[in-house]
Amino acid sequence: MGEPNTKNALIESAIRIFQQKGFQMTRVSDIVSDAGVSQGTFYNYFRSKEEVFREICNDFIDQVQKKFIERTEHMFDGDTSAEVVGNVHQVVRDLFKIYHDNLDVAELLFREGIGNGGIFKEIYEGMLAIFLELIEEQVQKAVHRGFIHIEDAQIGSVFLFGLFERSLLYFMLIQKTADLDKLERVMVEFILKGLSFDYNFKI
Amino acid sequence: MGEPNTKNALIESAIRIFQQKGFQMTRVSDIVSDAGVSQGTFYNYFRSKEEVFREICNDFIDQVQKKFIERTEHMFDGDTSAEVVGNVHQVVRDLFKIYHDNLDVAELLFREGIGNGGIFKEIYEGMLAIFLELIEEQVQKAVHRGFIHIEDAQIGSVFLFGLFERSLLYFMLIQKTADLDKLERVMVEFILKGLSFDYNFKI
Amino acid sequence: MGEPNTKNALIESAIRIFQQKGFQMTRVSDIVSDAGVSQGTFYNYFRSKEEVFREICNDFIDQVQKKFIERTEHMFDGDTSAEVVGNVHQVVRDLFKIYHDNLDVAELLFREGIGNGGIFKEIYEGMLAIFLELIEEQVQKAVHRGFIHIEDAQIGSVFLFGLFERSLLYFMLIQKTADLDKLERVMVEFILKGLSFDYNFKI
Amino acid sequence: MGEPNTKNALIESAIRIFQQKGFQMTRVSDIVSDAGVSQGTFYNYFRSKEEVFREICNDFIDQVQKKFIERTEHMFDGDTSAEVVGNVHQVVRDLFKIYHDNLDVAELLFREGIGNGGIFKEIYEGMLAIFLELIEEQVQKAVHRGFIHIEDAQIGSVFLFGLFERSLLYFMLIQKTADLDKLERVMVEFILKGLSFDYNFKI
DNA sequence: AATGAATGAGAATTCATTCAT
DNA sequence: CATGAATGAATTCTCATTCAT
The missing domain is CATH 1.10.357.10 (Tetracycline Repressor, domain 2)
Incomplete structure (x- = not known):
């Protein structure tokens, strides 16, 4: 529950922040705080910052x-x-x-x-x-x-x-x-x- | 084209390494070791890594x-x-x-x-x-x-x-x-x- | 020797993984996946990773x-x-x-x-x-x-x-x-x- | 200057803290604060915590x-x-x-x-x-x-x-x-x- | 000008543990 | 009892930059 939502939220936040700050300047903490989840949750869905980007x-x-x-x-x-x-x-x-x-x-x-x-x-x-x-x-x-x-x-x-x-x-x-x-x-x-x-x- | 001085050496090294690794992945240490000078010397010529790039x-x-x-x-x-x-x-x-x-x-x-x-x-x-x-x-x-x-x-x-x-x-x-x-x-x-x-x- | 219940499965898995990887390098996730139960189940039987080890x-x-x-x-x-x-x-x-x-x-x-x-x-x-x-x-x-x-x-x-x-x-x-x-x-x-x-x- | 001193200080601190807390429980921060140097300095001398231990x-x-x-x-x-x-x-x-x-x-x-x-x-x-x-x-x-x-x-x-x-x-x-x-x-x-x-x- | 040891803020990533379902 | 998504504290390691010599 919340499973696909969380992942989608993370992807949407990632797109938004990557776009604003660029890949290198984007912090995982930016993405998760934008998505409203905790730092660790990110790593339940993606192995790394690079992986979200690739995805x-x-x-x-x-x-x-x-x-x-x-x-x-x-x-x-x-x-x-x-x-x-x-x-x-x-x-x-x-x-x-x-x-x-x-x-x-x-x-x-x-x-x-x-x-x-x-x-x-x-x-x-x-x-x-x-x-x-x-x-x-x-x-x-x-x-x-x-x-x-x-x-x-x-x-x-x-x-x-x-x-x-x-x-x-x-x-x-x-x-x-x-x-x-x-x-x-x-x-x-x-x-x-x-x-x-x-x-x-x-x- | 200029005199083969330290600054030129740094610039040439910087171009080479930036080109190979990209700006973000290039370390100041890569540039200075390629140029054969010490870490500190870099900062006698440029205020920051960004500055060489801009220059x-x-x-x-x-x-x-x-x-x-x-x-x-x-x-x-x-x-x-x-x-x-x-x-x-x-x-x-x-x-x-x-x-x-x-x-x-x-x-x-x-x-x-x-x-x-x-x-x-x-x-x-x-x-x-x-x-x-x-x-x-x-x-x-x-x-x-x-x-x-x-x-x-x-x-x-x-x-x-x-x-x-x-x-x-x-x-x-x-x-x-x-x-x-x-x-x-x-x-x-x-x-x-x-x-x-x-x-x-x-x- | 005991009944093949969840707790025994966890203990047997724990012994196996601890032995392979050592206590510190063993993840609770390793144990539970070896035992075929979920992460949460572990904590129905043991208060902590240390506790299984002690037990x-x-x-x-x-x-x-x-x-x-x-x-x-x-x-x-x-x-x-x-x-x-x-x-x-x-x-x-x-x-x-x-x-x-x-x-x-x-x-x-x-x-x-x-x-x-x-x-x-x-x-x-x-x-x-x-x-x-x-x-x-x-x-x-x-x-x-x-x-x-x-x-x-x-x-x-x-x-x-x-x-x-x-x-x-x-x-x-x-x-x-x-x-x-x-x-x-x-x-x-x-x-x-x-x-x-x-x-x-x-x- | 300070070169071998710093390294020696780090080694001595490392021995002391490893002995007190064990390898796994020792934090690099414990070692450096005991040695009175900064976190980064540690990594000027050793590639990792494991390396000091091996050394x-x-x-x-x-x-x-x-x-x-x-x-x-x-x-x-x-x-x-x-x-x-x-x-x-x-x-x-x-x-x-x-x-x-x-x-x-x-x-x-x-x-x-x-x-x-x-x-x-x-x-x-x-x-x-x-x-x-x-x-x-x-x-x-x-x-x-x-x-x-x-x-x-x-x-x-x-x-x-x-x-x-x-x-x-x-x-x-x-x-x-x-x-x-x-x-x-x-x-x-x-x-x-x-x-x-x-x-x-x-x- | 040159050096290079020291710095320390900062980031990614891990994982034991919790808890609502 | 079982689940597994969510948590977040905790830690290692990086590296641009400084500065005393």
Whole structure:
């Protein structure tokens, strides 16, 4: 009783405090006092501070990955350029939403996942690998279907990822005032043009 | 480049160790033993561990910023599209070189600058602001000259920055095997097309 | 020997784990998980970890003491030297058996009883006192009957105890390969000669 | 400066406190406050509480071993029984002295060396092996020279060790009132008789 | 300038014990 | 009787920083 509640409370507090103070500066005592449980209770659920962090990140990545697959697999679907453009918009909008819905953990991962002496390097790089592969696959498909063109699909997918990730980091987490509709519009146009999209194709 | 004095030795050691272990995991004792001086000596030159880090980052940013200005201020110069394309290539190549020449500190800054509970958030965000402003300025100029187009120059400059930074992070620091000529080619094409560059303009 | 109830299970587990890990390194959680009951159940039977240990030791000492009295009180009985020698052999053999039958607790007590910051000093020293007194009594009796001789019976009984205890510790617990028949033979001879036994006496 | 003093102070305090409270119950804070230095200083000299203990024990064993070799190697020297008896007395007296001079560490080792979940089992057993070997060697030599007799020299040396160690433990550390002259006299007689010493031999 | 021993606040983690169910 | 989540005191060890020499 209280079992899953306590663990959830700890996870939620951990996310909140990690986000505020960063992993290294967060004390287990901060987490437990935020969660309203005792110091020892923490260790009934997690072996260490690092373990909560990993658990949070992995949960997030799993969940986002699943949604990401659902959304992106129809990214360049469509028989006419208008349909494709519509789908790309839809995908970008969906991804914004996923990101926005998980803003706290996303921030945590993007901020913390890189530094910290490489403790979480593997987590960030693992996530990067997963997403790059998924994006590349879609880009390849569209290249084969002939309505976009890029010399190297892997490079292209790194561009798309960088473009997307840094934009959201910048506009959602740093500036915190984002006109998401506009961002979506500008991004879709930039991407499609960058990928030499054929705005007049029809199968 | 400077005289091989104690302070330089400490800075070089600090860069090396920070890069290997990250800021938080680096011990002052690691730095001094790498530099071959005693623990106390460190504090004759720096008030704290944080101070060396700031000094390293700020030196890097100052230096890169200067080069960056030099290079980018002629980014979209030229009276014909061919000249502009040539200049863009030149700028991208130069930036690659700057990044490559400072790979150690660049990695340090990009890896550490974000996390760490916001200690260095300000450094990273300061740097981001500087570069975004410089890029935006160039983009604006080119938009006014009429041969590129983008709905919002700030958004565009974030795209360019993200594109560039994450690509170099990925190919230079993670994959570690980069065909820089190809990357340059693909990047320039992607950027110019993304910015609706008029490949046929002539003044 | 008892009913296979929870308390016995806990005691048996406690003996096993204490023996493996020592008192201090044994966790109550080790004991209960070995016994297959929950953490709380332990405290329905024992007030503390120390209490199980005391209970185990005291049970052992009581039981051994009883047997020890039975056996030793006829140690030097007999009207001829041959009878006495036979009885001494019998006693030594019996004591070996007691020790062997209780090897686990014996080890526990001899290993743990001394150290641990004196927590169990009293237990070990109490046991020592009991056995030394019993031995001394027998030695006195034999001295009075005139067929052994020793300047100080207390010192002699300490010798006998040390001789016996360390031998069994060494051969049973450290070397683990003991030719008990030989050990018995050598020990009886050593003891009797050491005590200036008159191999030719007859009443 | 202060360097060896601090370390020595810590070792002396450690011996004192370990002896009073036992290894497990001793806190590093007890040691440092007794030594009058700060908590951190302890860790400039020892990696852990265990390390001081090992260092203390090993120093003691090394030192005692050296003296023990010096003394025992002439244990059964002599051309007449009287000379041998004299030598045995001398050796026993010397060993009492070594033990007495190092009473604090001896107590520490004999009390703590055994228990503690086997952490220091190896230390105690290592020491035991060393001393048993040295004793056995002397016993063998005397057996070959023909004036003592024992069926098994190894068993005999375990007897001698047990006899000696437990006596000193009992009379010096537990009873704390020992008539050492008498103990020596009784012990030498017991040992020699136990070993079937030929009180009339002459070469 | 250089040294390096000393400092001590601070953090993570452990585990015997309690108690409401 | 049994349970097991919760507790929190207690302890070890770390490491940036100071300062007398």
